[in-house]
Structures are given as C-alpha cells and as structure tokens.
Amino acid sequence: MQFPRFFSGFLSIVLTISFIFQGMLFPIKKAEASKIDSLIKSVAGSAAVGLASCGATMGVSFATEKLLSLQSVPSSESSQIGSFIKENCMDPIARSVSQQLLAKLTENTINWINTGFNGNPFYIKDFDSYVTSVADNSIKSTASKISQSNSPFSAKISSSLIISYVRSNQETTPDFTLDKIVGDNWQQFSDGDFKQGGWDAWLATTILPQNNQIGSSFLASDLATKQIEKKVSSNNQDIAQNDGFLSMKKCVEKEVVFGQEECKKYETVTPGSVISEQLKKVSLTGNEQLQNTEDPVDAALNKVFTALLNNLIQKGVSSLTTNVPGGSNAFGGYGSNSLGGLLSGTGAQGAGWVNAAGSQEIVLEDLPNYLQIQQEYAQKSTQLQQKISTLVPLIYQADFCLPGPRPTWKEEASSQLSYLSSSAPSSIYALINYFQNIYGLTLGGSFGLTYDPTTVRNVIVGTMEGRAHSQSGAYLFGYKDYINQRFSGASQIPIASAINKEYTEIESYNTLKTLSGESYENAMSSISSINYISNLFNQLPDKNDPTYADKRKELQKKADNILPGIYSEENVDLLDSQIQEIDSKIDYVSNPSSGLIAECQNELLAYPSVAKERRPYPAQLLPSGVNYQTSQTFLPGVTIGSDGSFGPTIFISDYMTVDTPAMNPSIFEQKLGIY
C-alpha cells in the first residue's frame, strides 16, 4: 500500500522536524483547540490535551464510553472530535515516533560503523558524546544550508532550529583521545610514522575527528563551527526583533577570492516579521493548509535531511572519506592533507558554538563586556583573514619557484581531460571535428556512421588518458612518465618537499579564511544584537516598578536567544593563537634570509640545470624586480606520441581506426591546464 502523497510529504516533515525541533515548531494547536474547546471540555474534562494524556478519552476509547452509556453523539461532533484527535493526538505521536526513527537510524549507523569499521567500541570512548556530537554537527550543517535556501521557510526553520537545539544541548567538543589509545607515541604517528601506533592509531585517528589535525582543528577552531553560527548570529537582531525568526537575505554582491566565489554583501529580501507570520500559519495549519504548502516546506525540510545524511558522512567517517593526495600511502595516509602545525596546540580545548559564551544565560548587566569581546573578536577575525591572504600567495610563489608542474597537476590534468571528454558531442560527425580541433586526432579507416559515438569517444579518451589500447603512446600516460622522470624527487632541489607540503595545505588555509570571514560577520551581527538588547535594557523601568520583573524576564528571554552567537574570551584567545601561527608560517615561507622562497632561489643557483626548467612566476605573485621565465613547456624538444611523427593508431574495431598525431607538449599542457 502506498500512502497518499500528503502522508509522504508529511513524513518528510515530521521526520526532520520532530528530530530537530523537538516539538517546538508544532505546539498544541491552541487556536484550533480553542474552537472546539467547549466540546473537548465536555468529553475530556480538560482542554489541555497533550501527548501524555492523549487517548484517554479519545478515539476508540471515547466511542466505547458513548456506546456503553448509550449516549448519542451528533455526527458533526464526532467528526470534529476525529479531526481534533488527528491533529492533537495522532500527529504528536507520529512525530515522536519519527523522532525516535531518526535517532535510531543515527545510532544504528554509528553502531554499524563501529562494528564494521573499527569493531572495537573502545575507539569511541564516550559513545553518547559521540552520538550527540553527530547530532550537533547535523544541526550546524542543517542550519547553515537551509539558511541559504530561497525558500521563505528556510530561514525561520534555521533560527528555530538553533534556538531549540542550543537550549536543549549545552555541550563541549569531544576530547582528544589518540594519546590514550596509542600512548606517548601519538605524536610520532601524527608525524607520519605508521609504525607508531599502527592500525589502532590509524583507526582512532580517522574515525574520531578530534584525533586528527584536520578534524581537531575544525572541532577546535571556533571558526570552523561558525558555519552555522554565522547563520544564527548574523541574524541575531532579527531573531530578537521578530519573535525569534530570521530575515531572508540574498547575496547582491559577490567576490572571487582565490577562485572561490564568496558573498560580499547581503540584502534583506523578506523581513523576519513577515516570515514569522508565515511560520505561524504553517505551524498552526490544519491538514488542508499543510497540503497546500507542502511543496515549499517539503523542499526546505528535505534539505534538513540532506544535512543529516551529509553529517553521517562528514562527522561519522569524515576523515576516512577524505582522499589523501597521492593515494599510495593508503593505510598510513594520515597527515598529508593536514593544516600542519596550525592549531595543533589548541585542538582539544576549542569552544564550540553552542557554549561560546560559556553559560546558558546572558547576564544583562554584563552587556558592555560582551560587546567588547565581540568587537575584539571581529577585529581579530579580520586580522586572521588578512594574514591568510598574505600567506597563500607566498606559498604559491614558493611553489612556482620549483622546477616542474605544481604538486597536484596529475589529478587536475586527469580531471580536465575527463571534463573535455564529457563535453564531447554525441553525434559521430561532431565528435570527429571535436577531437580534431582539440587534439588533432584524425578518425580514419572504413568506419561508418553506425558506430556508437559514445563508444568511439570512450576509446579515444581512454587512449588519451592511457588506459585503453595503445598505452605506450597514450598522451597523458606518456606525459606523466616523462614528467616523473624529469622532475623526480632525486632530481629536484632539496627544498622541494617542504614547499610541496605547504602547497597541499593551501586549501585548508583558504577554508580557514572563509570561515574566519563568516565569524567576522557573525561577530558584527552579535554587536548589533547586543546593542539592540542594551537599548532595551536601558529602557527598563525602575526596579520598584511593578512591571519591572516581567519586562526584565521578557528581555532576558530575548537576550538568551542571541546567546549562541556570542563569543567568549576563550574564542578571542583561540583567534590570537591562530594569528600567531599564521604569522610564524608567513615567516617560515617568506623570511628574506631563511624562508622557503629565499632558500628555493638559493638552491636554484646551486642547481642551474634544474633551474632552467622551473615554471614562470605569474607576474602578479612576484615582488617587483624579480625575473621570471617565459617558457611554460616543461618538456622542450620532446614529442608526445609514438616514436614517429604520428602517435599510435587506435583500433576501435577492425574497420575503424583513429590516427593520433604526435603533439607538442606545450599544446598538451595548455589543453590540460598543466602549469
């Protein structure tokens, strides 16, 4: 039996809402309850029909009573009762079960991961805490995602989500446990010595984010967890002003920072007060209205579930699913993609957003102090971003000093090739032209139009990548071979490995910068919110005024709503330490006498033959007055293809061939973006 579509949509809603909102979004429907209040009073003796008393005088039970007493019930009344039961009894029950379902799904999944992938529960010392942290991350991820949705419902969901969750979960980030599992050797293991700790350490490291540097830095770094906090606190003022609901904003000005598009300026599209009204409609709606608004609500809430799934991946096994560049060190792959020493000393103590201010209640008299901390935090966030903006180009500069392509060229070239191939047209004629234009390939032989273009394309692309047919002459395969020979570790300058290591961390630095930007926005928003609350606080009547207590209580409630986004002094200290780490990294890379760049240039002088093959510095990355080479070809004089003037002949079938001409590496490099 397939339940009606309404139920399906409804399930999606309750599945997610009940798990996260925990009843907040769907209170007992007072408006409707009042309509049939007298009726219910007459049958139940109470208007307060909640989950606990659900069913005592409802449904079958009520009908039985009436039957046994032979009291007639008007059909309109029984119908109203039925409707009331549905909305006030069955729905809460269904939501509770849905909540249980999601909790169970999470628990079972993690149990399974424990059993199947590390088996031994001791790796997760505090299972409850781990499960909680999964939920925690889900909330963050969820709020972050749905806040950006175009749905007018998403923003309010986000704010309610945060408030509800924060109030019910005051917790800290998981403790570092690798030392307890591996012992004193954990540092050696972290430094890449797989023998120190072995599998046990590896499992502990990869499964528990707090035990690896990426994971711990994200857990510890208040910046990382600010993905959600931004959404909470950047709208704190809205929350306070609009019954706890956010305004919906859209990005009106974007900027590109190191290839990543970021929003520079937001504009409020729908005020929180409007959303607040909409939500009231939704949360108080009857079945019919719910059905009408099913699609937008469903769409927004599906994103919540999306986040839940993502969370299982990201949090439960995040480190495991992160591919280690290179891949050859599969079992001991930890560390290659880490943030290096950054944050390593502060990993376990970082404050999470849920307890950023370290308490569950804002002390209204301390508002000036909160304000000052937020200002410091905003200032330091900006500082951190600036430092990272300085550091990253320096690393690029150091990398460009090295002979040979950038460390990630192989993966990126394969990806580009794959992209080019996927862009190939589907008709055979167009396909021929396409490959002729891109690679100069000539389709020959007595092939007919009956060939499946997809097959032809796959064979050609396979050859270009070096997987299919004439491997000896395959372009990328051969090219990689040449490059590996030319720029192998042995022929590189000594500083290369240190520079490459920094290069692989660029992505992490950029992430840190993005998160730092979000934290800045968050802090600024918190400042606005605190100012707003301060104003209200100053307007409170005299303590002797009879309305003082109530008004203060109301204000306290508003103030507590903004608590999740408030930074603590510990957060500021953490930023400080991050800034210091970046500072020392800048010095490590660019110190004029001992930095990586200086050392690289010195070594090039000592290895003139290798120096000739270093890449050209992009002008914008260079200090003025530094010369750079103009040739971008790493393999001058080398012909990519077979031994002759033409490349291999690809046999698609006995009757169809593709002639592949030899290719000048400069064209090849250009096509595949190798630099």
Next chain:
Amino acid sequence: MTTQNYLPSKKLSIFLLIFLVIFFSLFFFNKKNYSNNEAANIKNISASTLVLNDQDMDGLYDWEESLWGTDPKQKDSDQNGINDKEETELKKNELGITTDQESTSANQTDQLAKEIFSLAVSLNQNGLLTQEGVENLTKILGDQILTTEEIENPESEIQVQVIENSAENKEKYKAAVLKTIESAKNKGFGGELTEFSKIIAEESDNTENLEKISQTYSDLADELIQIKAPEEISSIHKSLISELIRTSLSINLMSNYYSDPILSLRGIFLYKKYSDNVEKHLYSLLSYFQ
C-alpha cells in the same frame, strides 16, 4: 565482514531502481546544477553499481575502500603482498572484531540505516552526493518508509452467526455486545493511545501493556464472533470484528517503538486507518441500540 551485509535487499533494489529513474530524470531536466563532466559520469552508472562496484575486484566494495582508506583501483594498496580484503580481515581479527556482529541485526530500521549509509558513502565517493541528489533520495526514503502492506482484511474468513431481525434478538444482541465490550474495556481496550503516549513520554521500553491491549482487541473479536447478530446488523458486526483484528495487529506493530521505529511508524498509520473504522462501527452500533 561478509559482503552479504552490504548487498541491497530486494526492497532496496526496487527502491534503487526508482531512485535512479527519478534521480536521472530530474538530473537531466535540471542540468544547470551539474557540470557536463558529472553528466557524462552519471550516464554510465547506476545506484546499484555504485554500491556494488569493486573496481579492483579485491572483495572490498569501492565505498568500503573509501572508508578504509585503501585504493579502490589496487588490490594491494600498500603493496605488501596481502590484498586489501585479506588485510582488512586480518586487522579486524587482530582487533578482536567479530564479523558476525554485523549480520545479527535484521530489523527494518537497522537495515535501512545500513542501506542509507552505504548508498550515501557511494554517492559521496563518486561526487554524486549533491543537494538535489540527496533531496531526491530522501524523498524516496520517506515514501519507502511509509510504503507498507495493508494488513489483509480477514472479513471473508469470518463466519458470523446471523439470526433473524426481531426486537427480542436485538435486545439479546445488545446485551451480549455491551457486556463483552465492557469486559474488554476493563482489560484496557481503547487505552492504546494512552499507553503508547506513556511509553513515549516516559521513554520507557516496556511495551508489555501495549501488547496486552493489542490482545484485548483480538480477544474482543473472538468473543464477538460467538455472539449471534440479527441480520440487519450482521454486516456491521462482521466488519467490526474484522477491523478489531486489524487494529490489534497494527497496535502490535506500534509496540516496536524502540526496537524498530519504522515498523512502529507504519503501525501508527495503519492503526489510524483501522481504529477509525472500529470507531465508526461502534457509533453504528450505538445508533442501532438506540
């Protein structure tokens, strides 16, 4: 670890098929969010292929390899002479992992958790865990959870003793029915929502009372079968018995709240349907008796 545990169930296979059709349909109708590159990759895969893919044929599915950190394209990722499958098994033995642990769970919630997880990891590994993809997936999951078999209507199996319509027979019938129902009520009949609410509110995993209530429905049905019904009310009488049996079974499903919430949720939706019918028939009896 037995690979059997990761193989999709028959239900999942159907679900995967539906998922694929919808996923690809939406995908190709909404190309703006996907690059051509992704489109080309997706054309050549299916969700079941994703989950069951084992490129290097080493016995570990690709998604498992992504979790273990081994190379899905190499049988022996660390080239130490032991293939990845054996190596993970050895390591698990060394760590004292009993692989049987995995295969012991069989309930639907647990199975669904595994299926969601393995599919999600596979999608993620292949870069397909896009927002749209997961939205479609979760939408279908919602449908799947709610898709359940109706409890078969036992009405055709029920033999009701029909007597002729008369005032006397009606009175006899009325007295017998009311007595039986009152007795059932005293045993908890009709108290299932209260009991179920209590389980939820008190976070108790003791479902004994709920199961007893389920039994009262079943017992009531048995006793009503013994009562001779006047012909004019016999069809309602028969339907009531039938719906009591179905309600009893749905309450039983509900009692899986802690162990298997999917069953419980399905039970609730079924309960709503069948108990509505019970209610309706009780009101019909009330009208008849008046």
